[in-house]
Amino acid sequence: MAANVVVMKRPVRKSSYIRASLKGMALTFRHMRQSAGDRSEVTIQYPEQKKQLSPRWRGTHVMETHEDGRPKCVACGLCPTICPANCIKLVPGEDDQGNRYPIVYEIDEFRCIFCGMCQEVCPVEAIHVGTHYENAEYTRNEFVYDLDRLMKQRHPSTLLWDPADPAGE
Amino acid sequence: MADETTAAVENVSVTIDGMELSVPAGTRLLDACAQAGVDVPHYCYHPGLSAPAQCRMCLVEVEKSPKLVPACVGTVAKDMVVHTESEAALKAREGVLEFYLVNHPLDCPVCDQSGECKLQDYVAAEGPAMGRSKEPKRVLGRDDFGGDVLFYADRCVMCTRCVRFMREVAQDERLTVVQRGHRAVIDTFFDEGLTGNLWADNIVDICPVGALVSKDFLHKARAWDLDRTPSICPNCTQGCNVRLETRDNQVMRIKPRPNPEVNAHWMCDFGRLNYQWINRVDRIEAPLVRDGSGRHVPMSWSEALMRLADALRGQTGGAAAVVSPFAANEDVGALRRVMEAVGGGGGVFRCEQGEEVTLPGFPELALRTDRAANVAGAELFGFSRAGGADGKGGLEGVAGHAGVLFVLGDELADAAADFGANASLFVYVGQHLSPAARNAHFVLPSTTFAEMEGTFTNVQRRVQRFWPALRAPGMSRPAWQILGVLLAGIGDAGAPGTAADAFAGLAAVRPEFGMLAWGDLGAQGAALPEAVGQAGD
Numbered sequence: 001m002a003a004n005v006v007v008m009k010r011p012v013r014k015s016s017y018i019r020a021s022l023k024g025m026a027l028t029f030r031h032m033r034q035s036a037g038d039r040s041e042v043t044i045q046y047p048e049q050k051k052q053l054s055p056r057w058r059g060t061h062v063m064e065t066h067e068d069g070r071p072k073c074v075a076c077g078l079c080p081t082i083c084p085a086n087c088i089k090l091v092p093g094e095d096d097q098g099n100r101y102p103i104v105y106e107i108d109e110f111r112c113i114f115c116g117m118c119q120e121v122c123p124v125e126a127i128h129v130g131t132h133y134e135n136a137e138y139t140r141n142e143f144v145y146d147l148d149r150l151m152k153q154r155h156p157s158t159l160l161w162d163p164a165d166p167a168g169e
Numbered sequence: 170m171a172d173e174t175t176a177a178v179e180n181v182s183v184t185i186d187g188m189e190l191s192v193p194a195g196t197r198l199l200d201a202c203a204q205a206g207v208d209v210p211h212y213c214y215h216p217g218l219s220a221p222a223q224c225r226m227c228l229v230e231v232e233k234s235p236k237l238v239p240a241c242v243g244t245v246a247k248d249m250v251v252h253t254e255s256e257a258a259l260k261a262r263e264g265v266l267e268f269y270l271v272n273h274p275l276d277c278p279v280c281d282q283s284g285e286c287k288l289q290d291y292v293a294a295e296g297p298a299m300g301r302s303k304e305p306k307r308v309l310g311r312d313d314f315g316g317d318v319l320f321y322a323d324r325c326v327m328c329t330r331c332v333r334f335m336r337e338v339a340q341d342e343r344l345t346v347v348q349r350g351h352r353a354v355i356d357t358f359f360d361e362g363l364t365g366n367l368w369a370d371n372i373v374d375i376c377p378v379g380a381l382v383s384k385d386f387l388h389k390a391r392a393w394d395l396d397r398t399p400s401i402c403p404n405c406t407q408g409c410n411v412r413l414e415t416r417d418n419q420v421m422r423i424k425p426r427p428n429p430e431v432n433a434h435w436m437c438d439f440g441r442l443n444y445q446w447i448n449r450v451d452r453i454e455a456p457l458v459r460d461g462s463g464r465h466v467p468m469s470w471s472e473a474l475m476r477l478a479d480a481l482r483g484q485t486g487g488a489a490a491v492v493s494p495f496a497a498n499e500d501v502g503a504l505r506r507v508m509e510a511v512g513g514g515g516g517v518f519r520c521e522q523g524e525e526v527t528l529p530g531f532p533e534l535a536l537r538t539d540r541a542a543n544v545a546g547a548e549l550f551g552f553s554r555a556g557g558a559d560g561k562g563g564l565e566g567v568a569g570h571a572g573v574l575f576v577l578g579d580e581l582a583d584a585a586a587d588f589g590a591n592a593s594l595f596v597y598v599g600q601h602l603s604p605a606a607r608n609a610h611f612v613l614p615s616t617t618f619a620e621m622e623g624t625f626t627n628v629q630r631r632v633q634r635f636w637p638a639l640r641a642p643g644m645s646r647p648a649w650q651i652l653g654v655l656l657a658g659i660g661d662a663g664a665p666g667t668a669a670d671a672f673a674g675l676a677a678v679r680p681e682f683g684m685l686a687w688g689d690l691g692a693q694g695a696a697l698p699e700a701v702g703q704a705g706d
């Protein structure tokens with residue numbers, strides 16, 4: 001079937017790659033020259049310098065506390081119910097003042113999909129997802145945040161939506 | 170006779186929300202509405218109690234009537250036209266709900282009733298969107314009513330179902346309404362409150378809101394997390410129809426299921442709170458067969474049952490048996506058939522006993538003397554009572570039995586360490602490996618009633634079905650399945666595949682069961698007919 005193959009003849013001027021390569025390298029060189037001094041447009045000095053996060057950023061959780069240090073959570077069970085990833089474990093109980101509170105409250109941050117529905121559903125504004133992304137631990141187990149850990153989290157909590165653009169448009 | 174009774178009550182035609190239907194004259198409007206598929210909101214009315222028409226939630230509009238009619242006391246009349254969703258009815262009910270919310274704390278997140286609360290439901294369905302009350306709410310706090318009951322006064326809607334239950338059904342008046350108007354509150358007469366009344370927890374069931382809650386269930390689980398399975402209360406021979414409410418493969422609470430023949434709407438606190446044993450975790454999980462050196466070796470079911478069938482085949486010397494009165498009819502009947510296949514023999518059961526306590530307002534219901542569900546079934550299949558009222562002892566006759574020995578379900582917790590040591594073949598079918606059970610040649614794990622399908626025969630000879638509510642641990646199987654497969658291995662019977670098959674097999678031992686079809690049992694059970702021309706054994 002070789003008889004059917006037609007080899008197109010092209011002028012060297014068109015088929016050579018040298019010209020295209022030089023064009024590309026010229027562009028690279030132009031950028032190199034432009035950013036040779038100040039690189040702040042593309043590089044930030046992390047961790048000294050950090051990027052501004054979106055107000056809708058949803059990261060690892062924060063449990064709000066009362067002034068006396070008790071968690072605001074009343075163990076109503078709505079967040080484990082709404083959680084689509086089933087990552088919240090809650091065992092309710094009663095404290096010595098007769099208030100309902102969580103004996104066990106654990107969030108598996110690995111399993112969490114950071115949808116923020118726990119924060120939306122919470123009737124007492126206790127559980128929040130935080131504007132935080134630096135999550136490093138030595139063991140996987142430490143990513144199951146218990147109540148103490150959640151109460152110690154200090155980062156600000158998310159707004160869930162951008163106040164400048166509440167409809168998300 | 171049938172014609173006379175039907176002629177006495179004339180059917181009338183009524184129109185409810187545009188639907189025409191014919192109901193007997195004198196039918197309660199609320200029931201007629203239910204027949205038309207309309208659920209009229211109500212708090213104070215309960216089918217097991219009198220209707221005081223004081224909650225004003227069931228107001229409906231009846232044409233040609235000058236005022237709205239409370240559906241719980243109004244009765245149908247000829248050509249009545251009822252509008253449950255008319256503007257006037259909705260406005261009235263919205264107003265009533267707004268008043269209920271004036272002092273209600275709206276603490277749904279911490280309230281145990283949340284998810285099964287009538288105030289929550291009705292306010293969501295037809296309540297006001299916003300409250301207009303600006304005054305501070307009345308705060309009364311919580312009160313311990315004694316027994317298993319806690320009272321959150323602020324959540325109360327003053328339907329007085331609890332007061333009427335104690336007056337009319339328990340007939341032990343311990344609750345009353347004190348004060349009048351907006352100060353009115355339910356309270357107990359004396360310091361002991363409800364302590365000592367066996368029926369007090371029923372007021373927790375009938376409380377339409379979270380005012381009366383169970384201490385046992387306090388903060389334990391949310392209503393929407395529970396799986397509900399129809400079952401039979403296993404704690405006495407009354408056989409109250411119940412729902413096992415489970416979460417994470419554990420029974421969280423037991424609630425009564427209405428059955429007009431057995432327990433109406435009620436059940437006793439003994440049965441209700443005695444469920445921890447169902448959640449026991451120290452269970453046998455695999456068939457264990459004793460090998461030559463005396464060690465128990467875990468085995469597959471087919472291997473274990475094949476070896477057991479080999480050991481039993483050709484045996485004709487009869488057998489002795491200990492059965493548990495908590496075992497289902499199918500279990501006990503299957504054991505009886507296996508025993509007959511090896512030459513018959515007698516058996517005993519042991520049952521804990523206590524004082525009988527009758528519910529005065531519904532005397533058919535009592536906490537019975539025998540505190541196990543299937544004493545009647547065990548007796549029907551030819552097992553006799555042994556031991557004391559504490560459910561212990563009585564094993565002298567079988568402990569040293571030299572032939573084939575079966576134990577079904579009985580834990581043998583009090584048996585001597587050498588129980589069954591003389592038996593030529595000791596088969597233990599049960600849940601817990603007690604020291605006596607360790608003497609068995611074959612240890613076969615069976616399920617509890619909560620993990621299987623089957624029937625109990627109650628004290629009225631009523632056969633009632635229960636359904637599996639929990640996952641069975643490990644390899645355990647219903648005893649009727651174990652023994653049915655075994656019977657197929659030693660005889661020519663077919664192995665039962667379902668509880669219905671096992672139930673049909675009971676007729677081979679007791680012909681009365683043949684007169685009862687599995688399909689006829691339904692969710693409410695059926696009375697076991699008397700055997701015709703059959704001398705009981």
